[in-house]
Amino acid sequence: MFTKHLNHYQKFLSRSRADALFSPKNSITQSRITCQIHQCFDSLATNIRSVSTNTWAVQGLSCHCIKLTPRRIPTTSNVSLRTDSDRLRKLTTHSNLCTGVSTKFDPFVKNNLNQLSIPTVRSFSSSCHNFSTAVEHKTGYKVYHETENKLLYAMVSRIPELKDSLAPVFTYVEEEDLITDSEFEKLTKTDFSNADKSDILESFKKITYYMYEKEDNLTHPSFDNICQALVSSIKDLSDDDICKLMYLLQIWSPKCYRKDRNYFDIFAEIDKIQIERLSQGNNYYSLDQLLLLIDFWSHLNLLRSSNFCKLGLRKLLNKSHQLNAKQFVQVMFYHCRNRTFHPLVNTYEVELTFEKRYDQLTPQEIAIVLLAFFKSEKQFNNKNIPVKVGKTFIKHAQELDSISINGFLKSLKFYFPFAHWNIMHQVCDKLCQILDNHSHQVLANAATVSTKIDVYHADLINKVVEKAIENKDLLRIKDFEKVLFPVMIYNHKLKQPELVDIVTEEFLSDKRQPEVAQYPKTIISLVHHLIMLNSFNHKLIAMCMDLEFLHESFGKKLSGYNLPKELLAIDFSVAIEAPEYTGPRLPENLRHILCKHYAWRKPGELFHNQVVKSDELGISIMSKLTQLLGGKEYVHLAYVLPHFIRPDILFCVKDGKPVPIPVGMTDFVYMNPHPPVPTGKWYAIVLMSFSHQVKNTENHYKGNFMCKTRQLKKLGYEPIVVSAFEWTDETEQVRDKILRDKILGFLNTENTAVSVEG
Template structure:
């Protein structure tokens, strides 16, 4: 029969079965049988491994944390002695003896490549795990290193392997309250070595305990704490205090230290609230741009993009202006994050994006599909097409990559990323028919999204709608009207309505204000309507109609609610006008030009036969009186009708 602790470990096995762990232990790369993957499909996993190893190595070199290097230890166990050991009655062994045998077996099995999951070890593992609670702290450390010597298992949930680390987890959890900060961090490192940090209850509670005691942590301990927050990938309670502590001791931290801490914020999905702190980090990057490591730089760029949503100064532009000169030495992964950093604030630096495009043209074959998707999103959002290099168009090369036979395995595996990439090409007015057919193929949709249409992403609806707009006469396996309507309901917001009271945001309030001004000017609510013409765009628009002589005509009877979900065209030969409300975060910084999402909407509306124009937030908020607003809006309508 199982002991009580054994039953609990079996339950923990089931609990851990639902979790995914992305990190590979630092020491395992030193085991001879470890294989490195160079397939592009595994690039992101390898980057995460490399990123974590790099960060840990920095902390190790600075003396912040313990070394995880396992000394080579040749086994003195013969095959005969090993076979005799497997016949022993382990219940008669003392805990110390069991721990010593475990280390001996680890060395032997590493050389012979015998996995711990082998059933011949079941009896021994049962006795070992029942005695781990009796181990001293030093014995626990030895057990961690002994377990790491065994050949790598398929998963942290592999039988016997989970039994041992779960027992270690229980033992550490029971001692947590008695350990110093350094001891807690040392054992966190050991769980990281075993690749079980995210599944470990001790690690979760230890990280929270360290966050609660942030005022007492030295800078090096603070760096380690944020590193493990990133490994756990879960935001601890009261994370803001960690940010305040980081801001207070920033001058005592190196740029690599700050990069490691940035990983913690980004991976736990915690934006940095203080724009002063983000600004100081940007200044440090600019001052050290020519010697900053690309992994550190990528980590810093990620947290900057994640934290800064509104541009209050020119620091993002200055950052791009400085880093454009470093593009030539950066990896594909880092270049992608450099391109993305301006998207959250709609900061366009043409020279930087041009250098990125010209550099990436030759690196596209080695880029992941996800990298291509992010690059297309960047250029599409900022509505920028870089000049050609050596008569090569950047986006034609991307399309070539998407069509390449060498990519098909990756496209099959990451179909959603492929569809998103194609949808983002539409932001630039690029609609490759053969690729659109591929995405809308029922087999592709079934394999990528499953059999239920509700799981289809917005990108599927985008490709469906744009195929109707720009390839109306081409035979394609488009979505049914029913499926298109289901997706339209999922991906569109309710149109703001003055009769429906709620807390509207700035853009919605502007929508209502424009609606009311035009309603009064044109003669009543029957001459204006808020609705969705293009259902793959989140927000609705204001629809008007003029006769050829310029007289306002009723709208509600022609634009019917029951037609919602389908692409709408002008219902008659009158002049149908659509006003697109461009809110505060839809205009490229410093230019007044709408973002790619807004301009693509205008392009699509015009292709359907509407007369569309943008009402920019930056201009509209300058108008004080109703008369000024009426004049301004009517002038926009006249310009659209020309």
């Protein structure tokens, strides 16, 4: 019976936590919440011994309980949750017995704190709204929400080989460790200048425990004496004592900003002393000790601020071949948090170690390493690794949780060799099978996993769209944009045409406006996708074109260096395809700036002192057409649509004869939509490069290319498509025939300068 209702209790506790955080600060509300929580705890504690096989669920529940500690609930109420300690201890004790992980700091930390506060992935996936980092500021200090890194740490913490290199996580204070008000007042007034270092640390411990439920941070003048004395004594503390001090700082970390006085002084001095000891040589710190200290810094959210961590991680990665497989995973987890490798790290050596240790890692551990490379924006030099990753995903996808699936998908979409596109197609097949069993967090990465190498999988897109519609209230606006991207890029015919209306409605709703303000590029990208799909919503377009919105989002000085190219595409597309639109447009001078910024280079010109290989198609076609029409005066190369990456080749025909390009059509970049001069029938040879065609589907053109041909027709140019597939590998004679055949229907070939043998 208990097992059956355990998930219900977890969901309730998650809701109660939200009530406690965001409900009005009145004692009646909090009394009700507290009473309900007590009832849950009583029922669970009574039946806890009946659960032997659901350890993961008990651990997840423990995490929910921890998040409801008094520190997270406004202190204006007289209600205390201290009575939950005994109930909570029953839950966590049983959880620890099931996992069998021992504690390293038994004399100092009385319970297994490490296991207590870290949930398993499955329990988090049901309650965590998203995997992205989120930091809120409430009552003057930071409140850290569950993030992707916490989920990854849950995996790391369950690796038994790492029990000696993982630091304990602070959870709660025992009743017997609390001091009275008078004792606290006495300690804050004590002069510690001549006190023993052990007494200073013990006093700081008592003060810290006393302040556990309080909102004041270390910047308060009352703590100046103890903090100054502590900073002076750190150089004389043993490594064990420094670990104890860093454990205590976990209580202060959510309340303090990084540069707050006293708090900054303490961790900066710790950092300095640890660097001195690490630099002594002779392996002052063992491998486990070094990892343990870095883990303490990780719990304080100060990995990036610690020079000791930067130096330590650099040393570890430059000798990554000395790490065993599990230690390598732990080190890579810290790089997930750092989101970068030290510039002096030899990433090729790291990649080589990963390849050698690959078969010793579980799929979940592989996901951690993959995320470290992805977040550090490091592509694999060895093409065998992405292929092995794809095969591992296909084989073990059914066993993976949502966070691990995201790790694999992010890595695969970041880099995958097209030569093995069939493996990517199998990855998409597997995703179709398992998508129903996972949370909405995987949808964005599932939608875009194959877009970089242009592997089209219609069933996967339909499945992602179906799941997105079902979970529309849970998705972020960034997720909607990513779900719509493959629909646009592959010119996919939706089975659920209501998706466009749903996305539009979500972006216009009041509840989404804070997200829109936070991610302005997302709404611009989404409107661009809709326009490529020939859908024009005037309200969304007006939001993107609003000058005040652009200034707030991108700064007062707007230019091509800070504005996305999609903004120019929206402005041009509205003018061409939605003349009935009466809302704001880009100022003319800004439009000209963007046109010059994005459309300036003629094919054949050097780009960063290098020849652009893709220019060969345009140059050769231009040359052949010039010969065929009889001279350069009949051919003009121009950016008719400067919001697309390539210019088009224009020519005019009247009565079967080419017409010289008039003066009004000689601009290289058209700053505004420019219909042709009425001197005859105008044609535009559109260069279709390899990237414009879906590679694994024959005669399937991409959405942006189809939009370009559509807009050229709207302006009055008849598009003639010349594909790189049909042109690149052919002889000069065959190329002449290809071009002649394409214009044979409207050009009198007797007037041409070149005759081609049929």
